[in-house]
Amino acid sequence: MSHKDTPPTQTAFNLKGSMLTIMVLQLHETNLAVISEQLRSKVAQAPGLFENTPLILDLSHLSDGQASLDWQALLDLFQAQGFLPIAYSGGSLHWRSQIQDLSLPWFNSPVQANKNATPTHIPAKIVQQPVRSGQQLVAEGDLIILSMVSPGAEVLAGGNIHVYGPLHGRALAGINGDEHARIFCQKLEAELVSVSGQYQIRDELDESWFGKAAQVYLEQDNLKIQSFGV
Amino acid sequence: MSTVIVVTSGKGGVGKTTTSAAFATALALRGHSTVVVDFDVGLRNLDLIMGCERRVVYDFINVINEEGNLNQALIKDKRVENLYILPASQTRDKSALTQVGVTRVMEALKERFEYIVCDSPAGIEHGAQMAMYFADVALIVTNPEVSSVRDSDRIIGMLASKTLRAEQSLDPVKEHLIISRYVPGRVNKGDMLSADDVQDILAIPLLGVVPESDAVLKASNEGVPVTFQEDSDAGQAYHDITARFVGEDRPQRFIQEQKGFFSRLFHHP
Numbered sequence: 001m002s003h004k005d006t007p008p009t010q011t012a013f014n015l016k017g018s019m020l021t022i023m024v025l026q027l028h029e030t031n032l033a034v035i036s037e038q039l040r041s042k043v044a045q046a047p048g049l050f051e052n053t054p055l056i057l058d059l060s061h062l063s064d065g066q067a068s069l070d071w072q073a074l075l076d077l078f079q080a081q082g083f084l085p086i087a088y089s090g091g092s093l094h095w096r097s098q099i100q101d102l103s104l105p106w107f108n109s110p111v112q113a114n115k116n117a118t119p120t121h122i123p124a125k126i127v128q129q130p131v132r133s134g135q136q137l138v139a140e141g142d143l144i145i146l147s148m149v150s151p152g153a154e155v156l157a158g159g160n161i162h163v164y165g166p167l168h169g170r171a172l173a174g175i176n177g178d179e180h181a182r183i184f185c186q187k188l189e190a191e192l193v194s195v196s197g198q199y200q201i202r203d204e205l206d207e208s209w210f211g212k213a214a215q216v217y218l219e220q221d222n223l224k225i226q227s228f229g230v
Numbered sequence: 231m232s233t234v235i236v237v238t239s240g241k242g243g244v245g246k247t248t249t250s251a252a253f254a255t256a257l258a259l260r261g262h263s264t265v266v267v268d269f270d271v272g273l274r275n276l277d278l279i280m281g282c283e284r285r286v287v288y289d290f291i292n293v294i295n296e297e298g299n300l301n302q303a304l305i306k307d308k309r310v311e312n313l314y315i316l317p318a319s320q321t322r323d324k325s326a327l328t329q330v331g332v333t334r335v336m337e338a339l340k341e342r343f344e345y346i347v348c349d350s351p352a353g354i355e356h357g358a359q360m361a362m363y364f365a366d367v368a369l370i371v372t373n374p375e376v377s378s379v380r381d382s383d384r385i386i387g388m389l390a391s392k393t394l395r396a397e398q399s400l401d402p403v404k405e406h407l408i409i410s411r412y413v414p415g416r417v418n419k420g421d422m423l424s425a426d427d428v429q430d431i432l433a434i435p436l437l438g439v440v441p442e443s444d445a446v447l448k449a450s451n452e453g454v455p456v457t458f459q460e461d462s463d464a465g466q467a468y469h470d471i472t473a474r475f476v477g478e479d480r481p482q483r484f485i486q487e488q489k490g491f492f493s494r495l496f497h498h499p
Binding site for chain 1: 354381386431433
């Protein structure tokens with residue numbers, strides 16, 4: 001067989017990590033009859049909705065004291081209603097040893113529903129004094145500097161950086177990957193500016209912004225500098 | 231109530247020891263009881279500038295190690311009342327400056343003197359940190375060139391974090407800027423940073439400018455602090471600096487180019 005139809009440089013595949021939204025069923029009961037009845041009434045509310053829906057069984061809510069059940073029968077039950085159980089997660093050693101025979105993949109960490117997690121507000125770090133050469137300031141959220149940042153100083157923030165004096169040193173915003181973070185300064189003379197890992201050094205900075213009030217932000221993975229002023 | 235003054239810069243060769251000697255001498259000439267302490271252990275120079283190198287028997291490190299007492303180590307200046315020198319050791323290194331030992335010596339000096347002038351070694355390591363640790367006031371000596379200014383910036387940052395005042399959250403160390411080796415003519419030609427440029431970068435108040443002067447070289451070679459050369463520009467600059475330091479109002483005379491004899495003759499009626 002000849003492979004000459006295939007260009008030699010073409011990549012056959014890419015391996016990528018990715019985040020998927022997937023349905024998780026938290027099991028509270030081990031009585032098959034009860035599960036079966038409740039599942040049937042659930043599906044009846046929206047017929048066809050769960051057709052071919054991949055499902056992960058979360059065992060973390062089961063206690064060891066609960067009665068055992070026929071796992072194969074449970075899986076058949078789900079399949080009969082249109083679900084495709086693809087894996088299970090969580091659960092104590094007691095339950096995991098029972099389900100092992102089904103050759104179903106197991107996720108190490110219990111799946112977090114995360115419904116109760118509210119976005120936490122990180123208060124901004126406010127600095128009054130000049131940031132001197134050799135000093136490094138790190139803020140988890142926003143960083144507000146009322147004075148200058150000297151050459152050789154470095155200021156880093158998970159959020160935005162505001163500098164009200166001249167910015168001579170290095171400023172790195174969005175260090176934890178926040179692509180919406182920005183740098184605002186009254187006098188842009190930085191050695192380096194960076195947003196979410198995209199950076200520009202002094203030599204690459206457009207001279208026309210030099211010494212002016214400007215903001216630095218990301219636009220489609222490109223670092224942009226824009227002046228502002230009153 | 232005594233005041234501890236550190237003379238520091240970060241960079242070497244900018245005039246720390248010259249300033250320490252001249253400033254301490256000027257304070258003593260004004261009647262303040264003053265001691266000048268050499269923290270540059272292993273590279274002892276202050277005794278040369280002060281012209282007392284032949285009278286060193288015990289030094290700072292001997293006192294720290296309790297091999298001699300403070301009175302044995304202090305050298306009284308022969309030219310001016312109220313002025314003493316505590317020389318460094320030439321044979322040891324900076325690690326001999328133990329925190330406990332330096333604390334004990336500084337406490338003893340505070341009981342005896344109004345002003346304690348600490349001549350810091352160059353760099354930002356242990357020696358420089360010990361010199362600044364007890365400071366109430368810092369004289370930052372800077373030459374009008376970028377590397378010296380940046381190093382001074384670094385030192386000012388350390389004054390805000392590595393001193394006793396910073397550790398105990400007391401009022402911060404009071405900072406004064408001294409720009410030395412200043413040549414107004416070269417500033418006008420754009421070859422040298424101006425006093426304004428340096429102040430813009432460092433953002434601390436300017437105590438004074440010391441012009442580049444042959445008198446400084448002569449002074450250090452002869453072991454006579456430049457303050458004694460009353461007719462020299464550098465000597466006058468240090469007298470002005472000291473006067474401002476103790477609260478007198480003196481105009482800045484050395485930032486502008488000094489008029490030559492002929493231009494003075496023709497331009498001033």
